[in-house]
Amino acid sequence: MQQGSHAFGAKICDTGHEMIPNVEFFFPGDNRGVLLIHGLTGTPQEMRILGKGLNNRGFTTRGVQLAGHCGSVDDLLATGWTDWYRSVETAAREMRGSVEHMFVAGLSMGALLALRVAEEHPDWVDGVGVLGATFRYDGWSLPALNRLSFLLPMLKRLGIGRDRMFMEQPPYGLRDENLRRKISEAMASGDSTAAGLPGNPWHSLAELYLMSRRVRRDLRRVVAPCLIAHATEDDIASSRNAELVARRVSGPTEMLWLDDSYHMITIDRERRRLIEGVADFFARVAAAGFATERAA
Template identity: 70%
Template sequence: MIQQTDFFFEGGRSGVLLIHGLTGTPMEMKLLGKGLNRAGFTVHGMQLAGHCGNVEDLLATGWRDWYASVEQAADALLEKVDHLFVGGLSMGALLALKLAADRPAQVAGVGVYGATFRYDGWSIPRMARLSFLLPLLKRLGIGRDRSFMEQPPYGIRDERLRAQVSTAMLGGDSAAAGLPGNPWYSLAEMYRLAADVRRRLPQVTAPCLVAHASDDDVASPKNAELVLRHVAAPTELLLLEDSYHMITIDRERRTLIDRSAAFFERVVATGQSPHIAAAA
């Protein structure tokens, strides 16, 4: 059964919608959300459709369902704020970029955190690196009951935090720590989303803070470079040297919070986004 784990922190008239990753949970965005709220932002950490339940709950949804839940959450937050920022981790970063491409008049800026177009980090097993072939297998009806299981270090460099998260995840607490594996069919949906977002990157005109671990174990910095090369927006790169993939909770999370808050504040102050400039 799916549990509701989204969170909402009321703040000022600038709001941030935070989007977790595939098989993840809003809990992976909560520390970032609290930090942004302390900086004065209204924050909603949303829950993607099909997540925070079991594998069957997730398999009952696809990327269009996940994106529809993002759009619904964005609409709700827009009723409470004047400036809408959106930030996502891993697959959540792709959903954030898609929202910015689809809604250039509404999205003021984007936090692109550990963007994952392809699982090509150093901890990914050789076979799993072929997961971009999964959309074909799904079309052929092959592998519905198969998953790629998460591998140590689980995207977390901090050993104490890694132990806590892995215990919850492997113990079946998907609401707190997500699922312990990535179902093949859900990965196939993620790659379909990635293909759509790659095509749409030139339509992203909102300023982007692109943050990535330089030693990312799940998605190499090539994923960040893809965003930097192809969006039509002003960009700022933040490379984190002491974190793995889960940069929103790992050792440099305070740096990520501070840089994100400063970036979003600067966009509002300078009227840098097309949306703000048009409204001025």
């Protein structure tokens, strides 16, 4: 999972350093590749249903695991946004060399990382799936985090709050109540490979906001077509995040608004609609030969 919450200042448990398991997934398909990117404190599992759905429609899909994720809190705190981006950039470089058309799609913070690849490597990326983009935690369930977020980079520079985190709280980005219960149980079990960490460390959130500024500044450099999918009642990131992308990127955009989901649109009630929307958009871009036209 990726979102923070209004439980301000809860202590981080000292979990120590352990070997981080690799829970990436890869589904081979045709010459159209899709790199899928999870969110902050999340796991590739939150992208797996989308990855399998796209693969069923012919695409080659890979769910990348960001540096420091799927381990302990200390593992995450040992990394920053440039480390997370390098994980994506490395995976994108590998995929670009093995497919004719490469697409990147990310959820929440993963959407920012997908946009960053498109900013930095326009010659690699044929299309972008911007899913629940989170430049700011300004959803209806996070009033405290929204008010205090601007302080986090300064607190990190001063070395304040390393042992603090915003704990996850219902609805956990999920409108589906049965799935919400299962995710809550998975987080409580302590297995971060299944549902991610139970909260967002202050210093990791500070890194997200530093990345957000950089990605937002360079959005005009995104020339690839973008499918921007967002829940109309997103509890974590308001629709203003999606509208920002649509307004600032240079490439063509399409909007997909989801009315029966919250933030975690890749696994919530309208996941099948999302799969169909992403598959259709990427298929149309590939068929139109965007990469060829761009190089001409």
